[in-house]
Amino acid sequence: MKLEQKIHVFQFLLTICNCLYLILGASILGCALWILFDTGNLLRDIHSDELETVAGGLFLVGLLVLAVAALGYAAAHCQARLMLLLYMAFLIVLILGQLFISLVLLTSQKKIEGALDEAVDQMIISYAGGRDLTASDRLLDELQRTEKCCGRTGPDDWKTNLYIQNLTNQDVLPCACFNTSCPSGPGGEPPLFGASVGNDSYQEGCKEKITDWLAENALTIVAMDASIIILQVLQIILAVYLYKAVSQQSRVKGSRVLMEPEPDQTDPGPDLREDQGGFYGEENRAYWDPEPPHTESTGYPNAQNPYAEHERHGQGYNQMYY
Template identity: 20%
Template sequence: MANEDKTNTCGTICLKYLLFTFNLLFWLSGGAVMAVGLWTLVDKSDYISLLSSSTYSLAAYILIAAGAIVMLTGVLGCCATIKESRALLIVFFVLLLLIFLLEITAGVLAYVYYQELNEELRADLKETMVQKYQQPGEDHVTRAVDKLQQDLKCCGSNSSADWQQGTWIHTFADGRLVPDSCCKTPTDHCGLRDHPSNIYKVEGGCISKLEEFILQHLQILGAVGIGIAFLQILGMLFTCCLYRSLKDEPY
């Protein structure tokens, strides 16, 4: 009987250390999830403003929420482990399950969004770029387009020729064939010369570049989500094992 008690005690201690280590990793991963979500929204907010769908932003917001809950859950898990409280372990398990469901939701949204991405870009981006660029009350679009063309090294939605079909060419172009942000070395009125040596000529235009950019970010978000999900499964297993190993205590 003494040997059995000793074995159970050793098993419980091992589980406590495993779960405590898990919670530290879990807390750090929550910070990483929040950082990725915030980076996607803040650093790339200009790009996102050119998209008509809010699904991409929604997936990032869900990750930020999940990251915040993960960090709080990690602290709760540490408390539950140290105090050996079965009631806190139950709450911890439920929160882990909730986060897991949030991540699945974000993953489904990201997958659905990517399936619709190409169609949305081709339908909306060209009109947004050539009809709203440098128009009154559309300063945010102008900034987003200039940043998009410079950062992704592209010109026009499908090609630089798209700029000949829009409102901008007849109002604010001032003789330029493309905006100055299309130039490889932007200077005032450098868009007067539409030549590959001067401006970016990319097959597929900014649509293909933006689609590639968003796909890369969705892959990063997906990889982070999968990593956290794997940690959560381990955490739920450790929690269940520790819960069963603890002696019954009043709640």
């Protein structure tokens, strides 16, 4: 395969990898934004340094991935060796950063799980009841209704709720804890609460569901990091081959320039050269023609000794007097 064809193949493959890299980078950035700013997930209410480190790291990695993908496309298109070197350096830095994030997430999963348990307990304590529900209250109701669970470890966790503690009859649960229509509670409780005794409420706590949900999300993030790391390794390999091909092309062009002779500034040109039969060469040929003229047919004096005729006449003159 010719060198130009190799460069075009590497450019095409690197462009495809950069497109996939861009998609994965956008996914990582979206995952970070979901953890940091979405009020509809439990992670938003967790106060954990480890989780904040993971979320902030994913956000930074997502932004860098978008920038590096653009740099890689420009480097492949322009065949710029300096840009290719920067591209490979940034890829290596991103790989190290992603490995660090994955390591923190895997080693800190128990701490994050404990922080999540504390967040759920606090959500149960501050549940608003019949008053205006907050985003956390709606999230807790959605969790219990969807996963068919009640409380973190069981229905008894709701006895810590501040609103229920102020009721005369504290044997009530939120309507999200029932698998049927919410029964009416005694004492005129708000419609979001119902009597728990003998009214088909969920007896399983939500802790196991929350743990499984957290493990699935952590596994998703680690799988995304692993996929993007594999792609980054492939990008580095293609960038190295493209860099070598571009360097070889530059060396070939440089050797061709050195092999081409520089034009002689003192050379009068082909029209003025005598050895090539130029214009002036034809006119001046009589002055340097080595062949003497034929003396017998023309009667011209010998071109090699123009004084020979005069010498002959001089000898005859001398013979007349001697």
